[in-house]
Amino acid sequence: MQPSFQHCKIPSFSRSQFLLQRRPISSSRQAYAPRLTTVQKGSAFEERSLKLLAQTMSMSLKRVGGKEDGGIDLVGWWWLPHVTVDAQKPSLLSFERRRLRVIGQCKAEKKKLGPNYVRELEGVMYRFLTLSSTNASIYPDTENDLEPLPTDALEHSRFPMVALLISESPFTKSTLLRAQSSPIPFFLLHLPPLEELSSEDSHANDDIDGSLGDVGAAMCNPALCGAQGLLKGRLEVRWERHHLGQQGRPAIWWNNNRLPSEIPDLELPGVGERMLADGRGKSS
Numbered sequence: 001m002q003p004s005f006q007h008c009k010i011p012s013f014s015r016s017q018f019l020l021q022r023r024p025i026s027s028s029r030q031a032y033a034p035r036l037t038t039v040q041k042g043s044a045f046e047e048r049s050l051k052l053l054a055q056t057m058s059m060s061l062k063r064v065g066g067k068e069d070g071g072i073d074l075v076g077w078w079w080l081p082h083v084t085v086d087a088q089k090p091s092l093l094s095f096e097r098r099r100l101r102v103i104g105q106c107k108a109e110k111k112k113l114g115p116n117y118v119r120e121l122e123g124v125m126y127r128f129l130t131l132s133s134t135n136a137s138i139y140p141d142t143e144n145d146l147e148p149l150p151t152d153a154l155e156h157s158r159f160p161m162v163a164l165l166i167s168e169s170p171f172t173k174s175t176l177l178r179a180q181s182s183p184i185p186f187f188l189l190h191l192p193p194l195e196e197l198s199s200e201d202s203h204a205n206d207d208i209d210g211s212l213g214d215v216g217a218a219m220c221n222p223a224l225c226g227a228q229g230l231l232k233g234r235l236e237v238r239w240e241r242h243h244l245g246q247q248g249r250p251a252i253w254w255n256n257n258r259l260p261s262e263i264p265d266l267e268l269p270g271v272g273e274r275m276l277a278d279g280r281g282k283s284s
Contacts, residue, residue, distance in 0.1 A: 045108040046073055049166045049191060057237075057252055059102060060263040071124040074104035078162060079263055081254055083232040097262065100230070103128060104164035108193075113167045115178035118186070121163050125184055129161075161185065162224060168193055176219060185224035190216040 036044065046063050053059035061076035077099040105121050107113055165179070166189045179186040218237050227233040236253040252259040 042106065042108050045166075045168055045191075046106045048194075049104075049106055049189070050074055052191070054261070054263060056261055058097070058259070058261045058263055061102060061104065071105070071120065072103055072128075073106045074102070074164065074166075076102050078102050080231070080235070080252075081259070083234055097264070098160075101161045102164050103161065104166060106166045108168040110169060112170050112172045113165075113175055114172050115174045117165060117167075118175055118178040118182065121165055121186075122182060122184055125161065125163050160230065162187055162230070164189070166191060170217075171219075179219065180221045182221055183223055185230045186219075186221040187224060188217075188219040188221075190218070192216050 043063075050059075050061045050063065053061060058079040059076065060079065061074040064072045064075055078101075079097040079099055082096070082098050103121075103125060105117070105124070107117060162185045163182075164187050168191060170190055171179075171188060176188070179188055220231075220235065221229075223229050225231050225233060225235050234255050236256075238251055238253055252261070
């Protein structure tokens, strides 16, 4: 039985629609543009993903490279309000945010992504928890604050750690079902490849919806966005269009209030130390 989805409603088992903007290029550039290698395509997709997540979803991520990356492409933090934040507050700008650890993989493949990738990322998460307490140095340093987590964390469904799986191709039904049933908080994001348009095609499509590009999707499993999950059903993702008709972008809503994308600058002198001292930087 195929799972049902509701536009923009993530807390259960749903998908939010993302209209991805097209970037027009000249026909001459398109004709002579060199082909990218597989490694270059993968790197470009990782860069595109982390920039989008930083601009729209309050995720501060860094790319990971090398033979000893432990199967991790992106690592960092997701800055969200505490689940105890009052839904009746008029503004979320003054709320202190907690950070959730994010472990991500990016897959720039042409074929649909199967459930084996979810199982692979589950293994990475378990391995991270098991080894980080004994040999944390095998994982790249992210802002010098990837402290070890208890090895029994996976016995609970609400540990502050999120698995992020980003794909350039759609997810299969089996993949979505596998992620939905996982006890690990999962965030799946489908970002279709940007279509290259000639300048003439771009101007011709300025006034039609098709110029906004292909449609992607996002899905949170119950362990992350369910009523009993890590975020207690507070999180929702919506697509917002510009009032002038320009390309829109995804946005986070928290308790039916729009949540501005905000990432604390821990690299500023004294900022990281103050956040860690008062508990705002703790991932719990």
